[in-house]
Amino acid sequence: MSEIPVTPPPLPRRPILPRALPYLLSLPALLVCIGILIPFVTAVWYSLERYNLSMPYMRSFIWFRNYISLFTDPDFWNTIQVSLIYTISTVVLELLLGLGIALLLRERSRLNNIISIALLMPLMTAPAIAALMWKLMTNPGFGVLSWLISLVGVTDFKWASSPHTAMFTVVLVDIWVYTPFMMILLLAGLRSLPQQPFEAAKLDGVNAGFVFLRITLPMLTPFLFTAVLFRTLDSIQQFDIIYAMTQGGPGNSLLVFQVRAYLEFFSYTNVGRSAAILMVLWAITYVLSQVFVRQWMKLRERAHGAS
């Protein structure tokens, strides 16, 4: 009896598209990732070079000398200090003001809706334009703000042109532009909070301060973190308001990271040093964002655990 050879039936071939689909779906993300990474890696590379466009004959790889030069320069420590003061001042004041306004506008009413929309106007103004407006308003000769403070006897206030008041002036402009951002984010948060705890507290006759500290604030914390994270990252990278008002002066009193990096590249054509400054800024923003994100995750876990 002869054996009949049995050939296994061919495996059904899956069409190519379903097999490639996972890769195709991740392709846009990969392209975006490459698009971000190439300039980033290039900037890291430049930061390790002595690279001034006007002295191409001196271009060379110098490892960390740009960083060493920055951290041994007292002016750079001034930049770190000024940037942090600016960031902390603006974020804290905008948070307090934004929260205060949000609490006032919390109740849904036609008037509150109109006011909240009107308050968003500064946010729609380009910060550089806002800075120029404020530059005019603070002009000692014809500025309306100078005139207003002269009515209460302050006649020699120099606003952005004195190193003693320059920080106050630019922080004021930043507050004018960005407080509405805090306000709208926190207002959305406040209006989305569940009503039951508030109703229960009301029935129990709990005073408003206690309700705010023990109910509103804890429940609002994720929104506060989000608002502070966005504003902190934005504020430490401030450029347009400060550059348009003072170009980093008087002296070095407002020479924050971005203004310094901009001057190094566009005015001094020093690519290496500019890249090193931006790398330090990146490191600071990375650390800050990690701290905020971790805190935010903890809060979320706590909230999930509680539910």
Add this chain to the structure above:
Amino acid sequence: MYEKAKDLCEAFQARGIGRRDLMRRLAALGITAGIADMLVNATATRALAADFDWKAYKGTSLKLLLNKHPYADSMIADLEAFKTLTGMDVTYDIFPEDVYFDKVTAALSSHSTEYDAFMTGAYQTWQYGPAGWLVDMNEFLQDKSKVAPNYDWEDILPNLRASDSWSGKPGDALGGPGAKQWALPWGFEVYMLTYNKPVFDKLKLTPPKNMQELMTTAATITQSGGNGMYGVGLRGSRSWATIHPGFLSGYANFGGRDFTVADGKLKSAVNSKESKEFTAQFVQMVQDSGPKNWATYTWYEVGADLGAGTSGMIYDADSLGYFTATGDTKMKGQLGFAPIAPNPEMSHPTSNVWIWSLAMSNFSKRKDATWLFMQWATGTDHLLFGAREHDMIDPVRSSIWKDSEFQAHMEQKVPGFLETYQVTSPDAKIYFTPQPLFFNVTTDWAAALQRMVAKQIPVSEGLDALAAATDRQMSDAGLG
């Protein structure tokens, strides 16, 4: 009649008669102003084209990068003449000065081929030239076959030609041996006093002749001018632009220098005895009689205050004074001009200069055609057109300063301007030491002045610290 009109236009081109005379005689022939202009342009084109092949690149299109400035406006108004002459097309992008040089840096550093030629200052060529972004114009100027017979290079003021040429070696003199011609001078400005005549008359003041008189006069105006008026308008922003006008002109007059050069190494000289003497007076003057928000003042605010009658005078560009005196300002027609030699021991001013120049991008794909444009734009005919018909008030060509129609035009619009220029110009030149870190050094210099004016640091100590910081920068860059 046509032949007579043609003869008159040719006589005008040959400088036999002036424009005013030409127009009067053409009018006598019954020719209207519009037709007269066409005839003049046609004759000019024929005259230019007579001995040189201006049509060699017919059909080529060039692109320019321009700064928004009255000189650029003048050129744009005359572009049709160039197009007719060459058969070429010219397009341009024009940006306000705040962002203009950022755009130039971005275009050149990315080796963009978009722009063929662009406006620049001499200081910028100290960065762009050594970077390899500019064409050395000597390549064209020294090739007789490429230069139109009537393009008189020697007619351009010698200090300006020198100011746009440099060897690229830090500390080498401008226009010295081995220098490359990085750009062609096109228009410039010197620094003098422009003052508010009604206020000077009211307070019985005469234009100050030196620094002491300037300080006294400015203080008198601040105290007695009324309506919040202050004495003297000066730039003060944290920028190189604060240093190069009145400040450096006065500084040079006192014998101050930015650097000393020895064995090819640069050493800061901003803390010399002369520097400290002048700087102390300058700082005192700003504190006593300058604008309250001096530290944010650019040329724009300086001019705006003078035009509004808020400042008694300015020590700044002659062109800023001119445009304020002739523009739509409150003080129109009421401003006077005066030269100043700040050092009482000096008999004449030593004005620094800013030179608007035209440079050719090394990345241009149409260099020969671009050269034709640059030759035309810096040539006598176009510059004469700008000087007579527009506001190119500081022509770079000596022949134009001698042009009777230009002189009459200026004397009528701004009496006293030409006399002031004549006193100011003989020693007008760039008083900075050419080196590639020009913008770092001068920006730090402005920041140091701001600290001194704000009384954060005494003048002597501030200048010592500035000199030490500058030397450190020079050393880091291998220049000191």
